[in-house]
Amino acid sequence: MTATTAVPKGTTTAVPKRTRRGAPWLAALRTPVGVCSAALLVTVALLAVLAPLLWGDRAAVVDTGAISQGPSGAHLLGTDSLGRDIFYRTLVATRLSVALALAATAIGVLAGLVLGLLPSVLPRRAGRLVTSGVNIAVAFPGLLLALFFAVVFGVGTRGATLAIAFALAPGFARLVQTLAAGVVGRDFVSAARIAGVGRFRLLVRHVLPNIGEPLVVYATIGAGGALLAFSGLSFLGIGVQAPDYDWGRLLREGLDGIYVNPAVALAPGAAVVLAGLAFNLVGETVAAVVGIRTPSARIRHRPVPPVRTAPAEETGDDPLLVVENLQVAFPGPAGWTAPVRGVSFTVGVGEAIGVVGESGSGKSLTGLAVSRLIEAPGVVTADRLDFAGTPLLTTPERELRPLLGTSLAMVFQDPMTSFNPTRRVGRQLAEVSEQHQGLSRSRALARAVDRLRAVRIPAAERRARQYPHEFSGGMRQRAMIGMGLMGRPRLIVADEPTTALDVTVQRRLLRLLARTRQAENAAILLISHDITVVAQNCDRVLVMYAGRIVEDLSATGLTYADPASAPRHPYTRALLAATLELDTDRDAPLPVIPGRPPEPSEVPAGCAFAARCPRATDRCRAEDPVPARVGQGHRVACWHPYEDAGRESGREAVASGGPE
Template sequence: MSLPRRYLRSPMAWTTAVMLASLLVLALAAPLLWGTAADRPDPFAVLQGPSTAHPFGTDNLGRDVLARVLTATRPSLLLALAATLLGATGGILLGAATAVVGHRARRLLTALINLLLAFPALLVAMFLAVVFGAGAAGAVLALAVAGVPGFARLAQTLSAAVAGTDHLAAARVLGLRRHRLLWRHVLPNTAEPLLLATTTAAGTALVALAGLSFLGLGVQPPDYDWGQLLNQGLDRIYADPLPALAPGLAVLYAAVTFQLLGEVLAGGVARRTPAPRTPAPPPAPRGSPRPKAGGGPAEEGLVLQVEDLTVELPTPGGLIRPVRDVSLALRPGEIVGLVGESGSGKSLTALAIADLLPERARVTRRTLRLLGADLATLTPKQRDRHLATGLATVFQNPASALNPSLRISTQLTEAVRAHRGASRAQALSEAADALRKVGLPPELLRSRPHQLSGGQRQRVMIAAGLMLRPGLIIADEPTTALDVTVQRQITRLLSDIRRETSAAVLFISHDVALVGEFCDRVLVMYAGAVVESLPADRLAGGARHPYTRALVASVPDLAADRDRPLPTVRGTPPDPLKPAPGCPFEPRCPRRRDHCAEQAPPLEDLDADHRVACWNPVPVEVLAS
């Protein structure tokens, strides 16, 4: 749905549009229609209460209060908008300049902004209004200066994200002057949230300006605005409240209008990319099994059983399916490798199993059982507890997975204390044992993550997973950021853990050689689907899918000819926004046929331990040669 159409269907947007239009009409037409009545004194109607001729009464000169309130719309709005624009301009330029000036100037500007923020804005406005002198100009300047720090801090925060971008660095290399960097690179990338903040600040400035006029520091007679009219009617508040309430209601009405305008604009920006409709799933290829209604039958002795797992994610370009009909099973003590290029869906598959996908992601599956329990039949609280105690996840980057502000002891013991009710002493004892199992001294319990090396942090992550004795360990590329020696230590550690605890391990990696050596079975993923499943000892010489063969061939060895370029998988993965009807690997496949572009191949059995999704797999005699 387009943005204007969405606004047309929003009751808040309609209400805001009507209120804003009424203010604009009054600001333009009220001085023409009621300006004469607002300024004409009537000695015979002094201080009258509400009547048919004067719905809100008259003031001490007999002037109609309602006409004066309506006529004051223009000066009240113009002065508030002027103060807002001046404050926003100064604050935005001050805050955004921190992204283009040098280090020393940036520190000085940051210190200045922090100093200005230390003083309450309203008190600053009152003080400056006295310094500048009572009157409309002094009040506007006072409010503008008081609003500068808030805009400066917002602009500084937004500009900090732009300061580290490659395009700004490239512009610096090109020698652009600072004012061009500011106008061409910084401000355009921060304009949207700053505009929303300015809209909301206009309502606040209107109230503040009325307050200054009410105190006698703003608009001075014979001119008037809503704040001065409120002051004039205050003396009669107990006898005739309407002359005092009328300007107060006008201030409230205008302030709410600007606040609602900011809310509507912010909501429209947040929902600019609507969640696309879920298209109908493509028809299943001939020969592929139809998914059954409800969960599939449970198999005995499985730690994890997943059937037909699909993940859908909304994106600005439409709905994508980065994981499609993935099925896998792990037995106790088994290590299964999940390999494929970046973006093939390996990590999303693991996150879907662990229920860690973002809220907008949609997960469907025919079966998902962990340690014999069907997760679909559990309540959310039961599912969370079952996943927390039965599954452990070792992430790729332990530096971001560990809380830098907490000691290792706290991070290792909190799960045991939360799920098993262990005492602090017992939890610390178990944490020390877990560190010993991963080859770390218990003294590290007193350390924080930044005091450990990368390999030690990864071992701590594994130790944290062992605290609840899980049946399944999902290791999502746990060795990617480590050197070869530490990689060997981590894989040996996982092998020892599975022998000691009989835990199954789902090992995700893009390192084909490591997976072939470390795992028992290997699942190869491409474009979100499993294209081959085979024993790990057949990976190097017995893979039948052309994609798997290309991955194996791209692994360098010591016997490779150094004068020739390293082999690679030619081409690029398919665009997930434009899925083709046939085999996703067909454009890159050296064995493609016409039929490959028409229909996706199902995952079929070659033998009891080997499955492949290919219409034209590599023949056995070719492998033997």
């Protein structure tokens, strides 16, 4: 579930360079599948072009003195019933076999594309008729459709080509309809409609570019199926007719003498298999390129934290969560990028910790790393990452699953994407008790209803039978908390749970978290952009910037009520100065922090905030400060922290005006 690795000390994180346009394809061709697909495809292409020119005459020579002979020095694979060389005929048949398969694939893809996009262009009733027709056609086996269309279009090359094409079209059309339906409902398509973009242009400019990659993969793999189907029709005698021949016709002609000379039938059969394998392997290679943009196999150096941080200051005798020197890194074309670099903190039992910072500061990744939710190719490293006394990075996943499933709850920013849209909410909550507490299906569902009541969802029994899309945003957030309460959570990681909620729902949700904390004695790690919300609902605040904690202070210090715990870091004071309050002058321009945070792959040397800080010096640009203790439970990573407790001092770090 989480990718972890041990790394050597002292290695630096490489800065990715601009990727060459063809680099993903070159990387894919270096893989075993890529090498095999390229070799087979080049071989088939060369034979299709050169074989008729080089050996066409030899393949057509009739030798009545060498009828139905076995393999020999003169005839490598023997001869057919007219004394023609099987080896040369198999090579020459490559052109017609591959050309007909590609032609059928092209026609089928074009027809499927039209049928798949028609419902988005036609009026609703006509579109439903097209969709119904496609669904009925998909229900029939492809070979049955091919035989049906072969009878309709007639025996021969043209009829077989059209038959294979129209047998391929319904499946491709169904794929196009499904992909297009997922894109048509997005906001950028609605914006284009409002702007007056016509339906045809809407499809060409906004829909097709967003569904093109899977269609290319499907078409590439479909070419192999078309080759096999075409050979099957020729084998049945309704495909290619004499005097022309393809691999299917050669297989049919050689079947009668298979007991005398097996090579007569095995040679064209092997050609069909190898050519079909070439198309399928090419499809797999294309899928690998369009699905993975940054191949991690090319990265040679493992990531390590670029700067050692001070150990986390423990709270209480037995902290619930201990994080020391945490780093989360992801591979790039030329090295590793570390959005979280050297984070250290602790969370005590029943304590509420807030994590604030601008977008891209590493807040959410820190929460995901603590919850063991960083997926490969991401890598998590830490000197220490313990939850409830259990090391998360070294304990096997099988042993961690019961602990994390019952003692840690995760509240995601968008619970609509966190719930399975195809399952009822009650069943999803009940699954936790079934898996971790061994309850029966009925008892687990009853507990799920009880947990929904606990998070103040009205008509909990009825709501438990509903699907996530039938819940409002606030109710989904509460249901997500209810899922965490199915066990006995000791830590709740809330990743921006109030984002996109109105003020009333936000207040209810925060009260629910507070009640849960009090009732279960659970600790809370609240990740938010809103520093005011964090100050009102947390005991301590971690201020993050460019993947590091720049200040760890008491939440009461954010109000400047206690001079001893007032914020000292220029970034923290700039965030507070840019926060709007009820007495803010509405006629004055909005205060903003000048500049932008650095990209994770372009973090400068020294303090990352130096380029935006009014107190920065040459030392700040050269040396990265290590968090130092400046008071009880107060740490600051700054070479020139503020010493005064005045609120006005932070306003020198903000500018008046809109964002850049």
